[in-house]
Amino acid sequence: xxxxxxxxxxxxxxxxxxxxxxxxxxAEAFGAEPNTHVCPVCLGMPGSLPVINRKAVEYTIMAGxxxxxxxxxxxxxxxxxxxxxxxPKGYQIxxxxxxxxxxxxxxxxxxxxxxxxxxxxxxxxxxxxxxxHMGDYTLVDFNRAGIPLLExxxxxxxxxxxxxxxxxxxxxxxxxxxxxxxxxxxxGAMRCEANVSLRPKGSKELGTRVEIKNIxxxxxxxxxxxYEIERQRKLLEQGRSVEQITVGWDDQRNIxxxxxxxxxxxxxxxxxxxxLPPLVISREWVEEIRARLPELPDARxxxxxxxxxxxxxxxxxxxxxxEPADYFEACVxxxxxxxxxxxxxxxxxxxxxxxxxxxxxxxxxxxxxLVKLLRLxxxxxINQNTAKAVLREMFETGEDPQKIVEKxxxxxxxxxxxxxxxxxxxxxxxxxxxxxxxxxxxxTFGFFMGQVMKATKGRADPKLASKLLRExxxxxxxxx
Ligand code: ADP
Ligand code: MG
Ligand code: ZN
Numbered sequence: 241x242x243x244x245x246x247x248x249x250x251x252x253x254x255x256x257x258x259x260x261x262x263x264x265x266x267a268e269a270f271g272a273e274p275n276t277h278v279c280p281v282c283l284g285m286p287g288s289l290p291v292i293n294r295k296a297v298e299y300t301i302m303a304g305x306x307x308x309x310x311x312x313x314x315x316x317x318x319x320x321x322x323x324x325x326x327x328p329k330g331y332q333i334x335x336x337x338x339x340x341x342x343x344x345x346x347x348x349x350x351x352x353x354x355x356x357x358x359x360x361x362x363x364x365x366x367x368x369x370x371x372x373h374m375g376d377y378t379l380v381d382f383n384r385a386g387i388p389l390l391e392x393x394x395x396x397x398x399x400x401x402x403x404x405x406x407x408x409x410x411x412x413x414x415x416x417x418x419x420x421x422x423x424x425x426x427x428g429a430m431r432c433e434a435n436v437s438l439r440p441k442g443s444k445e446l447g448t449r450v451e452i453k454n455i456x457x458x459x460x461x462x463x464x465x466x467y468e469i470e471r472q473r474k475l476l477e478q479g480r481s482v483e484q485i486t487v488g489w490d491d492q493r494n495i496x497x498x499x500x501x502x503x504x505x506x507x508x509x510x511x512x513x514x515x516l517p518p519l520v521i522s523r524e525w526v527e528e529i530r531a532r533l534p535e536l537p538d539a540r541x542x543x544x545x546x547x548x549x550x551x552x553x554x555x556x557x558x559x560x561x562x563e564p565a566d567y568f569e570a571c572v573x574x575x576x577x578x579x580x581x582x583x584x585x586x587x588x589x590x591x592x593x594x595x596x597x598x599x600x601x602x603x604x605x606x607x608x609x610l611v612k613l614l615r616l617x618x619x620x621x622i623n624q625n626t627a628k629a630v631l632r633e634m635f636e637t638g639e640d641p642q643k644i645v646e647k648x649x650x651x652x653x654x655x656x657x658x659x660x661x662x663x664x665x666x667x668x669x670x671x672x673x674x675x676x677x678x679x680x681x682x683x684t685f686g687f688f689m690g691q692v693m694k695a696t697k698g699r700a701d702p703k704l705a706s707k708l709l710r711e712x713x714x715x716x717x718x719x720x
Contacts, residue, residue: 243438243476245469246446247404248396250433251411252389253421254367255299260386261366262290262333262516267387270427274381282386284328289515292317296388297340297519299420300364301529303390304341306414306536307359311526315340316518317364320508325380326368334391336510339363340519346414347538348406349556357407358395365389390421396435396446401465404434405458409560413537417562425457434465437482438472447472447482452496454488464489468496540565548578557586563600564590570607575614584614588628592635604638605631613641621651623698654701656708659692662700663712666691677713678720685713 260267263281280288304311318336344359369385371378392411398404412423412430423430432455437447450472452464467489472482487496512518535543537559544555544565559565564585571581589610593600613634617627622645630644637644645651653659666688667674677684692705 241477242441243473244441245399245401245465246396246437246439246449247398247401247465248435248449249392249394249398249404249407250435251392251394251408252367252431253392253415253423254429255296255388255390256419256421257293257295257299257388259293259295261293261296261364261388262386265386269384269387269429272383274379274383277383278385282328283382284330290333290513292516292519293388296364297521298529299388299418300340300362300390301521301526302418302420302533303392303415304344304362305526305530305533306418307341307344307346307362307392309341309344309359309362311341311521312338312519313521313523314338314518315521317513317516318510319513320365320510322506322508324368325378326371326385328369328382328385332365332368333513333516334365334510335363338518340521346407346410348403348410350403350406355397355403357397357403360393360395362390362392365391396437396449401462401469404465405462408432408458408461410537413560413562417534417536419534428456431456432461434461434468436465436468436472438469438476448484450482450484450496451486452489453486453499456491460489460491463491463494464496467494471496537562544568548572548582550578550582554582554586557590558582561600567600567603567607571611574607575611577614580614581610584610588631592632596635598635603635605634609634609638609641616641616645620701621645623652625698626650650699652701653696653699654704656704659696659700659705659708660712662692662695663688663705663709666695667712667716674716678717685709688713 254269255267257267259265260277260282263279265277265279265282266272268277281290301311315335315338317333319331320334320336321331323330339361341362342360344362345356346359347354347356367384367387367389369380369382371380394407398407412425415421415423415430421429425431434452434455435449436452437449439445439447450468452468455461455464468487475482484502485498486500488499490497541555541559544550544559545552550558557564558568568581568585571585572578575581592598593603610631613627613630616622617624622630626645630641630650633639633644634641670688670691673684673687677688688709689702689706692700692709693702
């Protein structure tokens with residue numbers, strides 16, 4: 241029997257608020273001395289009271305709108321009760337039955353066009369502390385406890401590991417465009433759990449699902465799903481059934497490992513958080529936030545095609561992240577040749593990023609400098625190949641292209657006497673070719689030109705060199 245996979249994703253992202261979800265501690269997630277961003281509220285001291293972070297609610301509404309969701313008029317927080325050393329209160333404040341946003345979608349690109357993945361819900365909760373397992377003991381850092389966490393749950397609409405990866409990439413792009421999270425998986429600012437089941441191809445019913453936790457990169461999402469789909473397929477083909485379990489991805493051994501079976505499933509005893517008022521979200525506030533939403537990646541990609549005449553591929557590559565799109569538009573403002581800029585940025589520029597492992601934020605070449613480089617080519621000061629070499633150096637040092645050209649003597653040679661001397665040398669070094677030319681073989685001209693350009697490392701002004709070469713040969717022919 242042929243089976244098809246069904247995949248649904250639960251994604252958690254840390255929000256980039258200044259303070260934590262329910263207290264005024266710093267929400268800086270990275271780099272601080274452990275246990276310095278703490279207070280009675282986020283340490284779960286008895287008698288302390290939480291206060292809702294308005295910015296976090298605003299960011300959740302932004303995410304909800306960007307994901308085409310309905311924003312609840314009435315939402316509330318609930319206690320999710322369980323014990324774990326990273327959870328000082330013994331419960332997490334989350335949202336159970338009345339989340340802030342529901343029923344949305346986002347669009348991913350697939351082999352045969354676009355596909356909508358429905359979003360079931362977007363809700364707000366708090367992060368747990370971070371545990372560091374050090375062999376026979378464990379350390380706990382409460383700086384992370386109480387950082388606002390957005391949970392985004394999709395419907396089971398993905399059918400391949402690649403679609404799941406595309407979904408995450410798209411989600412990350414949207415969150416970054418909104419500026420509400422770094423959504424950096426490697427740093428734990430975005431974490432995902434993938435649910436996967438198999439069913440006979442064409443069937444409408446859902447099979448038993450397995451939840452995969454601990455996936456911290458796009459690559460692992462794909463690997464873990466591929467592994468899990470294969471594992472389930474083998475079971476089903478043997479006539480056995482899939483158990484509803486939670487597994488973890490072991491990225492050392494490239495296998496999934498059972499973490500929890502159904503009999504150990506949690507009963508969280510959710511109940512409304514008594515220390516917080518429900519959230520009444522006015523339509524005015526929602527509309528005010530909607531009006532402030534930045535242009536989102538899909539819209540920007542469309543606009544890049546319409547406004548700048550870029551190909552779908554160019555527009556997609558440039559808008560996949562916000563920084564290159566901003567960079568491109570900053571360049572266009574200075575140098576209104578979008579096609580040429582798109583070519584340079586998606587070609588040479590991206591190649592250098594890849595080769596040097598530089599991220600866009602660390603790029604030393606400002607739009608002004610890139611444009612200056614292109615102008616040097618337009619003016620004929622340097623040729624295309626030299627410009628590529630200069631860009632490479634600009635990437636490393638951040639230096640001005642003009643300065644690099646001067647320092648390295650890269651500019652086009654227009655010195656007549658010098659070019660004439662190079663021509664003499666080339667003719668002297670190739671007496672046979674010269675004889676053939678004088679004997680009437682005109683095509684040898686191209687060979688001489690090639691030699692002149694080679695001797696000047698491509699820097700001789702080709703028009704001038706060609707004119708001088710022609711003059712010299714005509715003179716020799718007359719005298720022969
Ligand atoms: P829970 O809250 O217990 O994890 P949910 O029903 O809320 O369970 O589903 C969580 C995620 O699992 C959602 O993204 C959903 O799309 C996905 N999911 C649910 N059932 C299946 C299934 N049979 N196969 C694959 N994914 C599923
Ligand atoms: Mg789950
Ligand atoms: Zn605190």
